Amino acid sequence: MAYPLLTEGEADRIFALWFELVGQAAVHQEPQRSLAGSMLDLWIEWLAERIDARTRARARADAIAMIATLDGALLMHHLGHTEVAKSAIVSATR
Amino acid sequence: MAYPLLTEGEADRIFALWFELVGQAAVHQEPQRSLAGSMLDLWIEWLAERIDARTRARARADAIAMIATLDGALLMHHLGHTEVAKSAIVSATR
Numbered sequence: 001m002a003y004p005l006l007t008e009g010e011a012d013r014i015f016a017l018w019f020e021l022v023g024q025a026a027v028h029q030e031p032q033r034s035l036a037g038s039m040l041d042l043w044i045e046w047l048a049e050r051i052d053a054r055t056r057a058r059a060r061a062d063a064i065a066m067i068a069t070l071d072g073a074l075l076m077h078h079l080g081h082t083e084v085a086k087s088a089i090v091s092a093t094r
Numbered sequence: 095m096a097y098p099l100l101t102e103g104e105a106d107r108i109f110a111l112w113f114e115l116v117g118q119a120a121v122h123q124e125p126q127r128s129l130a131g132s133m134l135d136l137w138i139e140w141l142a143e144r145i146d147a148r149t150r151a152r153a154r155a156d157a158i159a160m161i162a163t164l165d166g167a168l169l170m171h172h173l174g175h176t177e178v179a180k181s182a183i184v185s186a187t188r
Contacts, residue, residue, distance in 0.1 A: 023117020072166025088159035
């Protein structure tokens, strides 16, 4: 899995901004909430198209579950638990 | 698992504020970063004490992985994907 790439260089800065956006979205600030929703939808669609599932709804649900796992690990990384986040994602996706 | 309780009433509002705090922490704002770090450490300690593992380090690592999974699902819930977040957490923890 490409997880380590998401914690390095430009991607690391992008995800820090993603969490900042998500935080403002969680407390219902606009336009952050609409923007985070649109970005997440694009991400789900992109990933769902790459998942081999019986139905489109199943592929979308799997994509959301994968993104939840990924975001959870990245969140721990951004709060300083980099090593454990890496092991968690490796065991969740093997 | 008590997951649904975390998405209702007072807990739902608390986690929205948690994600707001985490977002500011991710972009290195202070005191949010220190505060989020301390809250996360307390949460990890509380959970690690309730995990039966061979070593304390293992219990802490397991606690962080569980919190990553939980936070990932809650993040999807706070961005509007409540149903899929619930299924994801159920399959991750069964």
